Amino acid sequence: MPKLTIDQRDVEVPEGATILDAARKLGIEIPTLCHRDGCEPPTSCLVCMVRVGGDHRLVPSCATAAVDGMEVESESEAVHQVRRTALELLLSDHLGDCLAPCYFACPAEMDIPTMLRQIAAGEMRGAIATIKRDIALPAVLGRVCPAPCEKICRRGHLDGPVSICLLKRLAADVDLASAEPYVPTCLPESGKRAAIIGGGPSGLAAAYYLRQYGHACTLFDENRQLGGRLRSEPQQDSLPAAVLDAEIATILRLGIEVRAGVRIELGQLAELQDRFDAVLWACGRTAKEQAIAAGLPVSQRGLQVDPRTYRMGATVGVASRSGTLVPDMPSRSGTPVPDRLGAELEALPFALFAAGNAIRGKSLVVRSVADGKEVALAIHQYLSGQPITGWPRPFSTKIGRMTHGELLQLAAIGPLSYQERADASSLSLRERARVRESDEDISSSSDTPHAPRPTPQTGIALGFSLAEGRQQAARCLHCDCRGLWTCKLREHAIKYHANPRRYEARRRVFQVDARHAEVIYEPGKCIDCGLCIQIAAAAGEPLGLTFVGRGFDVRVSAPFDRSVAEALSRAATACVAACPTAALAYKDCSALVPRFRKHPCASTD
Amino acid sequence: MSELDLRPVDAIVQRLGRGSDAAIPILQAIQSHYRYVPREAMERVCALTEITPATISGVATFYTQFRHRPVGQHIIHICHGTACHVKGSELIQDAFQRRLGIGPEGDTDAEGRFTIEKVACLGCCTLAPVVQIDGTTYGHVTPTSVANVLDDFLHHGQEPRTLSGGTRKISDGELGEIRIGLGSCCVAQGSGKVHQAIQQVLQESGAPVVVKRVGCVGMCHQTPLVELIAPTGSSTLFSKVQADDAAEIVLRHFKPKGVLRRARYAASRWLDRLWSDEIADPSIRHGIDTRDPPVCAFLGPQRHLATEHCGALDPTDLDEYLRHEGFAALRRSIERGGPDWIIEQIRASGLRGRGGAGFPSGLKWAKVRAADGEEKYVICNGDEGDPGAFMDRMILESFPYRVIEGMTIAALAVGAHEGLFYIRAEYPLAVKRIGEALEQCRRRGILGEQILGSDFGFEIAVKEGAGAFVCGEETAMLASLEGRRGMPRLRPPYPAESGLWGKPTLINNVETYALVPWILRHGAAEFARLGTPTSSGTKVFALAGKVRRGGLIEVPMGVTVRQIVEEIGGGVSSPSRLETVPIFAAGSRENGTVPFSPQPQRRFKAVQIGGPSGGCVPAELADTPIDFEALAQVGAIMGSGGLVVLDDADCMVDIARYFLRFTQDHSCGKCTLCRIGTRRMLDIFDRICEGHGKPRDLDDLEMLAQTVRAGSICGLGRTAPNPVLSTLKYFRHEYEAHLAGRCPAGRCKALIHYRVTDDCIGCTLCAQHCPAEAIALTPYVKHAIDQEKCTRCDTCRQVCPQGAIVIE
C-alpha cells in the first residue's frame, strides 16, 4: 500500500490508486472535468494538475498512480495558476452563454428565460417565485418598465423580441389576483434592525429582501402613502394606483414597520443610532441637497457610495472589468470630499448605505428596484459580520452577436418547431400587444387575469390572456445554457476565478445538432474530453461518436456527418450524464433545475 | 456525379485484411486508387470489416495524408519545411496561388488542373525552396520562376522517372567505376535520368566501367552527384550533372586518356562559385576533387559511423554490404555474444537515443529484456517529422541493411521475434529500399525462422505513417500501428512495459539502430572514446538553411556549432533569392535570364537545432559543443538533428512563429494546454507580426509557454514552447521591435515597405515582373512603388539588377 503526502499530509491508498483517489481520501478537492469512474482516463482537460516532488513539471492527478514516497503539491498558488490557465484556455475556445443576453440587459438581472419557460408550461406560481427572487415590484414594472431586455432579446433579430415585460406583468397580475399571493420564505429573525429612509422603489425592494434575510425593517417616508416616485412621476396612466397598492401590500405582508409621514434628514442620523444597526438612505433625488447641506460627499448625481456595496464613506471606488475595486478619481465627484467626513461616518455606530435615485439622481424604476435588492445583500453581509462584497458578478461565458444563420440554428431546437413558434409571433410584437383594438377578445376568454386595465384608446398595454401568454413565452429561444446547474466547467471556473475573456480569440461558428428527440449537442461547448465517445462505443452503438480532425480543430461528432440522433440510439442518457459541460444536454432541462435553488449568480439564497 | 465504383474497395479489403489495425493501410490504398477517400468507400469498408464508422472517420480525419474531396489532375506540393521557410516558401505559395488564380481559402484552380497542398519538408532541404508537382521535384524555386515551373511541368514533367537497375557490369575488364547518387536529393535533381543516360552511353561506347548506384553522399547541395573512380583509385566528383552531360563526362574520362586532369583543372575555376548552392548553371559540368580544399573542409571534421562508407555502397546490394563487414556484428552476437553481452556493450558504449530525448539505450534495452511476457516487439522509429531534418531518410535509403542489422541485434538482446519499421509516408523511396532490403535478407536467411543458421527467429514488417508529426512520439506511434488515431497517452507505463498491443516494446530511432553494428564491431570503448563524457559517439545532422554547403553530416559529439557552420558548412551563404532562376526538372534546360546584382554579405546570426522541439543557439554562443547537456543548457536540444543556419535576414520572431505554427498544426488535440495553449500563443504571434501587438503580449506569451511546457501530456506539447522561449531569451529586442511596429530583418509583411532608391536606372524590370502591377513602367526614370497595391511579394527586389529596391 503506497504511502504518500499531499500538501504535507500523509495518506495511504491501495495499490493502483491514483493521486486523485488519495486526495479525495484526505478531503482535498482537486477539480476534474474529463475524469469519470469506469472510463479510461482521457487526460484531456488538465484541470486536475498537481506537482510531484517539486518538479517543474505537473501531472494529471486523475491518471497518475500514487507511488510510495511521493510528495504531492495540490493547493499551492503555482498549481492553481496552471489549473486556472487550463480553465481559461478551455473558456477561450468555448462558445456558449451560461446566462442569456436578456439576463444582462435587465438591470435587475432577472432570470428571464426560466420565468418564460415556467409561463410556457403554465406554472404561474413558479414564474412569480422566479421573478420575485430579483424583482420586488413586478406588477409595477410590468407596466412602467421600458424593457431594455427586449431590446437585446435574441428573438428580436428574427421576428421580434419575446414580450418579456408583459409576460412578467401577466405572472404578477395572476399572482395578485389569486387567493393567496406568493410570499417568500424568510430566514429566522436575526435580531438586527435596519432603518430605511424612503418608501420608493429602492426602499421597498430593500425592505422586501432584508426581511427575507431575517432582519427587522422600519420604513420611514415623509409622505402618508408609500411608493415615492411611483406616485409622483407621470406614469399614473399606465400604473393604476390599485396595482401599486396591491403590490406594496405583498411587500408589507412580510412584517415591515412603516413610519409614514415622518421626515428624517441626513443631519439627524445620530438620532437613529440607538435603535438601528444599519441605515439605508433611499429617499430619492432630494438626498443630494441634504448631503451638501450636511457636508457629505456627493457625486454629480447624488450621494457618493461605493458602487459595489452602496456603502457611504467606505472605500469609494469603481469596479474595474475584472471586478476589483480601483479608487475613484476625485475629479469625478463634483464636490471635493470633505476630510472630516471619513471620521464622522466612522464614528457612527452603524454603517450608512444609500441606493436608488439618492445616488443616481434620475434612473429607471427598474434600476432602483435592482438597487434595493443589491443593497439589501450588502447590508445583510454587514449585519451578519461577513465581508461586505456586494452583489456578485455572475460568471458567464458569452457568445455575443449571432449571425442570422446561427439564430436559425438556435431557433430550430425543439420542443416547438421554428415555424410553430413563428406563428405564435403573430400576436407577439410588443407594439401590437399595446395597441390591441378592443378588450373583447380578452374578456371573452375565461382565464383573463383580473388585473385592472386601462382603456384601449390610450394605446396602453393590455396584457395577455393566460393562453396567449403561454404561447408567447414559448417563443423564447432558451439562450441560457442548459448546463447552468450541472456544468463542471462553470463550477470550477467560478471557484478558480478563471476569466473567460482572458485570451482574445476568434470565436467559432455556433452550431447545434437538435435532431435527437431529447438531447441536443452543441459542439461549441464541447471540451473534447471524449467521454461520450467511450461510452457510446462501450454501449455498442452501431454508429457512435468520434473525434473528427486533429489538433485545435478537433471536434466530436457523429461519423460521416450523420446526426447525434443516429449516433446515440441507446447511449444518449449515459452520455448526457457523463458530459462535464452542457455540450450534450437534455432539450428540456427543467427537471435538473433545483427546486429551491440558489440564485444563479449568488452564493446566497 | 455518377455512382462510385466500389469494387476496388472489396479487393483492397481482401488484400489488407479485416482487422481494425488495417484501417490506415486500407485508407491509403483507397486514396491511391481514388486519389481521395470517398465517404462511400469508407462506409463500404465498415460493412466489410471489423472497423467501425467511428474508428474509420476518426482515423481518416486525423492524418493529413487523407483527402476528403476530389482533387485536381496534378498535385503541387509546396514545401513549408524549415529550410524552405527561411528561403521564402510563403512567397512561393503566394505566387502559385496567384498564378493559378486560387484564392486564400481554396486549393484547386478553376479548371481542376492543379491542387495545391502544403507539406512539411520533402527531404531535399538543400534545394530549398522546393516544390513537387506529382512526382517531379523543382528546387530553388523563386516567385518569378513559378510560371516557368508550371510550364515546364506541363511540357516535360509528366514523363515518368525510372529508377531501374542496380549494379551493372558493362564489360569484364573492370577499369573504372561510376557512382551515381540515388538519395532523394539526387533523385529530385534528376539522377535517375543521368543514370539511364550514362548506361546508354556506356552500352553504345562499350567503355569498360562499372556503374553503381550509391546512397546519399551527404553533399546534397551539389546534387545530382556522379563520382568517377579512375582505375588508379583516384576519384572525381561531378556535381549538378544533367542527363545531357552524361555522354561527355563518360567519354572524356574513359576514352581519351589524360582528360581527367584537364577536366579537373577546368572545374576548379568553378569551384568557388559552385559551392554556393544557389548558383546553378546546368550548361557547365562541375568536377569536384575530394582533395580540393572546400571538399576536404566539408568532409574534414566528420566521422562516419552511422553513415559508414557513405557514397560508396549500393544501398540494396546485400553482397556489397556483406563485403564491408555487414552482419558481422549480428553473427558475432548470435555466435558468441548473447543478450547480456549485447546489452552490456550498448550500456558501456554510452549510446543514447538519437530520436531526440537521448535516453540511454542500454537501459531501455535492459528494461524490455526484463519485462515479463513471451511476445515482445522491436520498432524502428522512422517517422522523422521535424520539418528541417532528413537524416533518417538518408540512412534508411542509403544504409537499409545497417538499420536492419541493428534492429535484429536489438531483437536478440530483448527477446523479441517481431519487428516493425514505422516510416513516414512522405518517404516512398525509403519504404521501397527497406522493402527490397528485407526481401534480400529473408532470401539469404538473415531474417526468418533461423537467422544465420541459429535457432533465433525474427521477422520485420514495414508500416507507413500517414502524415502526422505527432506519430513520432512513441505512444502515438503505437496507437497508429494499432490502427487508431495517433494520439499519445500519458506515460508511465512506458512502451518497455506496455507497448504494441500491450506487450513490452522496444522503440528506437533509425540512427540509434544504425550505430549498433559499429559499436559491436569496434567495441564499446572505441565508441565511448568519441564525443564527450555524457554524450558519446557521433551524431548525424541535416545541415540546411543559410549555409554554403548544406547536406547530411556526421560529426563526433563535442564538435562546436561554429565548426559545423564554418568548417563544414563553409559559413553563411552568399545572398539568396537573387541569382539566376534554375529549374531542375527532368530534361529541362530552362534557365532564368536575370543578371546578378550586388547584395550585402550576410552575417551568421544563429542556428536552430532540434526543429520544432528545439531552440536557437545565437552566434555569440556558437562555441557551444554538440552534447545533450550543453545544448539543453543554452535552451536548445539535440533533438532529431535538424540544424538550420540563420542569418541576419531571418526574423527570429518569424522563426519562432513558424515552429509554433508547425507544432500547433500537429498537436493531436488531446490535452487542453497543447491544443488551445499553443493556439493562443500563435494568436499572440500573429498579432505581433501583424503590428497589433500589445505590451502585455510578451509576458502572456512567456507565461503560456511556461505553462504549456510544464503541463502538456506528451513531448510535443512539452517541447513546443522551446523555440519561443529560446528566441525570447536571446532575441527579446526583436520582439520588442515588432511591438514598436518594426521588423528588423524585414520579413514580416505587415511591418515592411518596399522602396526604390536613387540607384534605380529605370530598366523597367521590376515593373515588368511585379505581379500586383504596383510599379508603373517608366523607362529611364526612377521607378516608384504604389504601397496600396504592393503585396510585398519580394519579386521586384529580386529582379532589380541595381539592388535599387530596399525593404524598410
Ligand SMILES: Cc1cc2nc3c(=O)[nH]c(=O)nc-3n(C[C@H](O)[C@H](O)[C@H](O)COP(=O)(O)O)c2cc1C
Ligand atoms: C512530437 C514528437 C515527435 C517525435 N518524432 C520522432 C521521430 O520522428 N523520430 C524518432 O526517432 N523519434 C521521435 N520522437 C522520440 C520518440 O518518442 C522516442 O523517444 C524515440 O523514438 C526513441 O528512440 P531513441 O531512444 O533511439 O531516441 C518524437 C517525440 C515526440 C514527442
Ligand code: SF4
Ligand atoms: S456549458 Fe457550462 S460554461 Fe458553457 S455555457 Fe453552459 S454553463 Fe456556461
Ligand code: SF4
Ligand atoms: S430569446 Fe429568450 S433567452 Fe433569448 S434573449 Fe430573448 S428572452 Fe432571453
Ligand code: SF4
Ligand atoms: S460532448 Fe463528449 S467530448 Fe464533448 S465535452 Fe461532452 S462528453 Fe466530452
Ligand code: SF4
Ligand atoms: S501535448 Fe499535444 S500532442 Fe501531446 S497529447 Fe497533448 S495535445 Fe496531443
Ligand code: SF4
Ligand atoms: S528599381 Fe531596379 S528593376 Fe526597377 S527600374 Fe529601377 S533599376 Fe530597374
Ligand code: SF4
Ligand atoms: S512592388 Fe510589391 S507586389 Fe510588386 S513586385 Fe515589388 S514587392 Fe511584389
Ligand code: FES
Ligand atoms: S486530466 Fe484529469 S480530470 Fe481531466
Ligand code: FES
Ligand atoms: S525540403 Fe523543404 S524544408 Fe526540407
Ligand code: FES
Ligand atoms: S541525396 Fe544525393 S548527396 Fe544527398
